[in-house]
Structure formats: structure tokens, C-alpha cells
Amino acid sequence: MPEIVELAERPYVALRGTVQLDQISAFADRMHEVIRWLVAREIAPNDAPFFKYDVVDMEAGLVLEIGFPVDDLHAGEGEIVTGVLPAGRYATVSHHGHPDGLMDATRDLLAWGEAEGVEWDADGDKWVSRLEIYLSDPREVPNMADWDTELQFKLK
Structure with a gap:
């Protein structure tokens, strides 16, 4: 069952790209570029790696960042971007x-939000902070069917 939590701001480093839905796994395979950087x-x-969905447009593509939270804000370069996951209610x-x-x-989280009357921090397809946090380390949990993931969607 979803819950609403208050989260502090979190600086991060990520790889940013525009991908189609069927290209997400190939984009995720580039996480090693962030790690090398x-x-x-x-x-x-x-903390755990995440996918951040900045734009969710099934026709034009998803603007996606894959990265990690870090202690301090840094300057990115090239496809490596930096930013801050905003504080607030999620x-x-x-x-x-x-x-x-x-x-x-x-889909279930969005339907729950609609039923509960929550207001997402989004403007149409553009989201302020819509995250998938990958809590399982593939080196320790090689079977993806056993992975734990947390969705965190920012509220207005």
C-alpha cells in the first residue's frame, strides 16, 4: 500500500538520455559510465541507484536519468549531469x-493517487521528481525476480 513520506533534498550524479520504452534496458546497461565517472x-x-523519469511521453520518448545520490553537488560533463532531487512530500x-x-x-501508484486526490508535482508529461530506486545489488541478488525497488513520486 502506498504511503506519503517527507524526504530531504539529495544531490546526485546521473547519465541523461531520451529513449523509447523498449530501449530502457539498453540505457540502463550504461550505468557503468556513471560508475566510471x-x-x-x-x-x-x-545510496542505491535510481532511474529518474523527467518526461514520460510514450510517443516522443522518455527523458530519463540513471544515477546515484551523492553527498555534495558536483559539476557534470557531457552526458553526465548533476542535480538535486528536491525535498518534499513523496x-x-x-x-x-x-x-x-x-x-x-x-500504473497502480498513479491510480491510487487519483483515488486519494493527491496532486503530483508534474506539468503534463514533465515530472519534477519521479523515481525508481533499485534497492537490490545485482551482485548479491542475481535473480531479478527477487529484486526490491521503491517508487518515489513527488507531490505538489
Whole structure:
């Protein structure tokens, strides 16, 4: 069952791109580029990796960032971007299972929000902060059917 939580702001480093729905896994495979960038600058992530959906437009493509929260704001370069996940109230829900199930989990969270009358911090297809937090380390949990993921969608 979703819940509403208050979260502090979180600086992050990510790779940004525009992808079609069927290209998300290929884009996710580029997470190593973010890791290499962080290692080269001796910057340690302070929490689990995430996908941040900035624009969700099924026809034109998704503007997506994959990255990690870090302790301090840094300057990006090239496709590596930096920013701050804003503080505020977020609707959250946990998903246990293969990431293929996240589309249904997202649909259910959006339907819950509509039924509860919550107002998402979004302007049409553009979201302020719509996250999938990947809590399972693939090195420790190789079976994706056993992964834990948390959705965090910012509220106005």
C-alpha cells in the first residue's frame, strides 16, 4: 500500500538520455559510465541507484536519468549531469519482483493517487521528481525476480 513520506533534498550524479520504452534496458546497461565517472573523481554514492523519469511521453520518448545520490553537488560533463532531487512530500510504494513489473506498479501508484486526490508535482508529461530506486545489488541478488525497488513520486 502506498504511503506519503517527507524526504530531504539529495544531490546526485546521473547519465541523461531520451529513449523509447523498449530501449530502457539498453540505457540502463550504461550505468557503468556513471560508475566510471564517479570512480575517476573519487566520489562515492551514498545510496542505491535510481532511474529518474523527467518526461514520460510514450510517443516522443522518455527523458530519463540513471544515477546515484551523492553527498555534495558536483559539476557534470557531457552526458553526465548533476542535480538535486528536491525535498518534499513523496508518494512511495515498494515493488518486489522483476523490473518488468514496475509498469504495473507505476500504473497502480498513479491510480491510487487519483483515488486519494493527491496532486503530483508534474506539468503534463514533465515530472519534477519521479523515481525508481533499485534497492537490490545485482551482485548479491542475481535473480531479478527477487529484486526490491521503491517508487518515489513527488507531490505538489
